[in-house]
Amino acid sequence: MRQERAERTRAAAVRTTAAEIDLKGYDGTSLSAVSKIAGMSVGALTFHFPSKNDLANAVWQAGQSLLREAVERVAANRTPPLLRVIELSLVIADLMEKETTVRAAIRLSRESHTPSHWSDCWVPEVRRLLSEAHRGGQLSEDTPVEDLTVLVQYLVDGTEAYLRARRDTEQGYGSAAAQLERLWALVLTGVQDAGALGRNPPPARS
Amino acid sequence: MRQERAERTRAAAVRTTAAEIDLKGYDGTSLSAVSKIAGMSVGALTFHFPSKNDLANAVWQAGQSLLREAVERVAANRTPPLLRVIELSLVIADLMEKETTVRAAIRLSRESHTPSHWSDCWVPEVRRLLSEAHRGGQLSEDTPVEDLTVLVQYLVDGTEAYLRARRDTEQGYGSAAAQLERLWALVLTGVQDAGALGRNPPPARS
Numbered sequence: 084m085r086q087e088r089a090e091r092t093r094a095a096a097v098r099t100t101a102a103e104i105d106l107k108g109y110d111g112t113s114l115s116a117v118s119k120i121a122g123m124s125v126g127a128l129t130f131h132f133p134s135k136n137d138l139a140n141a142v143w144q145a146g147q148s149l150l151r152e153a154v155e156r157v158a159a160n161r162t163p164p165l166l167r168v169i170e171l172s173l174v175i176a177d178l179m180e181k182e183t184t185v186r187a188a189i190r191l192s193r194e195s196h197t198p199s200h201w202s203d204c205w206v207p208e209v210r211r212l213l214s215e216a217h218r219g220g221q222l223s224e225d226t227p228v229e230d231l232t233v234l235v236q237y238l239v240d241g242t243e244a245y246l247r248a249r250r251d252t253e254q255g256y257g258s259a260a261a262q263l264e265r266l267w268a269l270v271l272t273g274v275q276d277a278g279a280l281g282r283n284p285p286p287a288r289s
Numbered sequence: 290m291r292q293e294r295a296e297r298t299r300a301a302a303v304r305t306t307a308a309e310i311d312l313k314g315y316d317g318t319s320l321s322a323v324s325k326i327a328g329m330s331v332g333a334l335t336f337h338f339p340s341k342n343d344l345a346n347a348v349w350q351a352g353q354s355l356l357r358e359a360v361e362r363v364a365a366n367r368t369p370p371l372l373r374v375i376e377l378s379l380v381i382a383d384l385m386e387k388e389t390t391v392r393a394a395i396r397l398s399r400e401s402h403t404p405s406h407w408s409d410c411w412v413p414e415v416r417r418l419l420s421e422a423h424r425g426g427q428l429s430e431d432t433p434v435e436d437l438t439v440l441v442q443y444l445v446d447g448t449e450a451y452l453r454a455r456r457d458t459e460q461g462y463g464s465a466a467a468q469l470e471r472l473w474a475l476v477l478t479g480v481q482d483a484g485a486l487g488r489n490p491p492p493a494r495s
Contacts, residue, residue, distance in 0.1 A: 108400065111316040165481065193453055194314065200454055226480045230471045234480075237447020237472060244446035245439075247399055248406055265436045266443060273479025274432045274440075275371065 093131050095121050097145055100138045101187040109139060109196045143197050146188025147204060149178055154205050165216040168209050169267050172235055175205065176242045176259040189243060202236060209235050238266060299337050301327050303351055306344045307393040315345060315402045349403050352394025353410060355384055360411050371422040374415050375473050378441055381411065382448045382465040395449060408442060415441050444472060 099121040103112040118128040132138040157171040178185045192201035210232045242259050305327040309318040324334040338344040363377040384391045398407035416438045448465050
């Protein structure tokens with residue numbers, strides 16, 4: 084019973100801290116603000132998490148664990164590897180949109196408050212799947228696996244920036260995953276009219 | 290003479306503040322740290338910039354003005370519009386890599402400390418150029434201009450995240466613009482082998 088209550092207190096503290104870090108970053112988050120919003124005394128909060136760093140670490144672990152679960156789930160699919168890369172990126176976009184701890188973990192990583200970079204838990208899997216896709220003939224011959232791995236990272240990072248900008252304007256937009264899926268359609272088939280610019284675009288001053 | 294010295298002091302303060310904001314964000318930046326690093330008293334600093342907000346605003350203006358100049362320069366080129374979009378993205382990548390005020394302005398924008406979003410000064414131009422490219426037949430018929438506009442934003446946002454992550458690891462990487470150029474090669478021609486997945490990928494559980 085007492086343990087259950089402690090668990091609930093810890094969970095509330097992590098949830099509140101994640102929301103604060105997501106909005107204000109590590110430096111903008113304070114133990115006093117967290118205790119106030121979570122409706123607990125600073126004493127109760129620091130009993131469970133002695134420092135802001137301990138709280139931030141718990142948020143990081145919570146976000147990472149959701150991301151790792153997603154990677155394992157998609158890795159277990161039987162779809163062609165190129166499709167699994169797309170699925171993984173969409174699942175991550177969805178987590179970014181819906182899970183405050185994931186967004187907070189990413190922000191902590193960008194602000195260099197984490198032991199590793201947040202993308203370390205999924206980029207190796209993307210690289211592995213793309214190598215497999217390349218060997219299996221799903222990628223065009225002249226698509227370098229490493230460049231496409233970077234492109235996937237840019238798409239995921241772009242999704243995060245999109246979600247942050249969207250929050251600021253609060254206009255009615257589609258989901259992050261739906262938008263990313265449309266971008267994948269462009270990346271898979273290419274955007275230029277065949278032969279419009281050619282493989283080697285003309286020099287800037289023609 | 291006195292005016293020149295005041296100009297130098299102001300420029301040093303803005304430069305130092307930009308470096309602090311780039312690294313630590315708005316909340317992590319303090320007037321006392323800026324005055325210490327810039328080698329001026331807090332009194333001298335606040336004579337020119339009464340508050341942190343005034344300093345941040347000067348950084349924002351400096352970054353925005355570099356970006357706006359870049360947009361105007363590329364807009365004046367005579368290259369095909371699709372190429373001009375690529376050029377513009379590469380120029381922005383280059384500014385992000387080399388100009389601290391640009392990185393700081395972007396960070397301020399992401400942290401919602403600016404009157405507008407940093408991309409407002411170039412996204413409309415990208416949209417205009419892509420519409421022109423579409424009308425001119427440089428884009429494949431089924432490339433929606435709006436989706437491609439979003440993709441360009443994701444590529445630019447991805448570049449920023451790449452530069453931040455790279456700074457943390459300090460490994461030897463290529464320039465941001467060179468990397469972005471390689472990603473454009475993928476986006477222009479597409480990455481999948483023709484017919485590998487088809488326009489409609491198979492359902493997830495096949």
